[in-house]
Amino acid sequence: MNNELHFAYQIKRHLNESARALPVNKVERLRAAREYALARQKKPSGAAQLAGAGVIHVSGGSAASMGGGTFSRSNGFEWLAQLLPVAVLAAGLIGISYWHQSNRAEENADIDTQMLIDELPPSAYADKGFVAWIKRGQE
């Protein structure tokens, strides 16, 4: 076991040297990757921050249960925040569809009214000879 540890230590020493001797371009890429990751670091949620600062006091319960409560509440808020835009979009689509349908119904009603109050009887529109006569007149 001691031999194994000693051997592993020697390997580690060589590996560390190898890691230290990385080419500059690789080191730069790693630095850029690190900075990119840091820019996206997850921040503690508002509720957790308040709880951490001692603004929210929960009487009773262990520290662990308090942590659990905060965690599930913040998760709930995150869910709501994610769900809200989807709900708004769905409501918008339903509204547009309803408005479109009612517009169409009104247009149809207008056409029906025009046809009924016209001097020409509606059956004339179904007559092929009449349509042909109108076309000839336009030509």
Add this chain to the structure above:
Amino acid sequence: MASPKELSDFLAEVERRAYKQAVYAVRNDESALDIVQDAMMKLAEKYGDRPPEEFPMLFQRILQNTIRDWFRRTKVRSFWTMLFSSMAPAGEEGDDFDPLETLEAQEGSKSAQSAADEVSQKQVMASIEKEIEKLPARQREAFMLRYWEDLDVAETAQAMGCSEGSVKTHCSRATHTLAAALKLQGISL
């Protein structure tokens, strides 16, 4: 909660080793850099608000999973490549590593050591790295986490998702395989 500086310090401390670990696993520099970047991002995005003491374990677990994902993706990609082309390229893995390149890349560096010592040390380093690459994935993973990252047996088991007994077995086998391979090349540490 970890401050940005604590996370930055942790990543700066671990990034080179993480890169090397990924290179030993996937044997491709660019893929290894992508893997490390992915792992860093996942740690920052998902666990950036955790206490800094948890970072080493979390990061190693993420890194190992990202390496495994890379292998899965490569497998799927090579399956489709083989399906659509009988002239599939040999792949990026392994072929581009040459110990001589390592020596050439750092030829210009100056140190107090004599040139002969430096060359000999670099040859030893290259041999060690080559033998580590040859280890079975799980053995290499266990060896790296346990002895290079200094995780204890329980932490290594957790990071690898296996039992502590398996970690000990993997480590022991890896050590013996490495020792035997280096001895064959006349290298004694």
